Amino acid sequence: MEVSRDMSRIAKGKILRADDGGRCAMLQVELLDGEIVDNVEWFLSYGVTALPLAGAECVVAFIEDASDHAVAIAVEDRRYRIAAKAPGELAIYTQDGARIELLNGRLVSVECDTYQVRCATYDVQADNVAFDAEAIALTASAGVDVDAPVLATTGDVTDRGGQASLQDLRDYVSGHTHAETGTETRAPSQVMKGAGNE
Incomplete structure (x- = not known):
């Protein structure tokens, strides 16, 4: 359904559907006045990708007031948003509770059910390393070397x-x-x- 040209260049709406199958994430948005806008481009910052859930809110801008060229300039989902604990802190999160928080004091906190790392070389340099787990399984096809004065x-x-x-x-x-x-x-x-x- 085409949006009338007499509407504001900036509008708020609710996401009905999101598609990330192309070169740019595309949204279908229902504006506050009930108008349905298709093919709304969502530009994210370089290196970041996401796919919002239906029901998330967004702010849409119409390029040069064109009803057929809309872009989403902000997307928010207050149903699942986690509040920053203190000024200067930030987080990445999902609707099911997985989160990565960058906290003051140079603290990075990760909360999830499964933590996966895939890489050619995993290099950790730390003063202290502590594991608190019910069980730890280690598989090494070539062997395990421990360089320590005491084990x-x-x-x-x-x-x-x-x-x-x-x-x-x-x-x-x-x-x-x-x-x-x-x-x-x-x-x-x-x-x-x-x-x-x-």
Whole structure:
């Protein structure tokens, strides 16, 4: 439906449909007066892409008052918008709660259900790294190298798919005996540290 030419060059409306299948995101917008405007171009900043949900609000400008050439100059969805916590802070967010927040104090906060990184090289340089997780799985087809003066754990260490552990080694070394000329020696008097009976 064509918009009448006597309308304002700037109008507010509600997005009915969004399509990002072409070289520019296109919107179908219902203006406040009920007019339906098709093929509204939405220009985003370079390096940023998005696809708004139906029901989001927008501000539309008509180039040189032409009813057949409209562009969306702002899109907002107050249903899902998260408020900035403090002046100077910003966030990227979705309707289902995923968010990346750039907060004051050089803090970047990420909240999501699944965090995926795909890259050729992943390089992290940090003074401290902390993981707090129920389980961590690491797969490395070529091996894992650890360059550290100490590798510490509060629990046991296993290898070969859990067939043996470091505690198994302690128990064996500290408790084994030798058959010697028909008699069997007593267990070693010096036991391996951490065996539990030293």
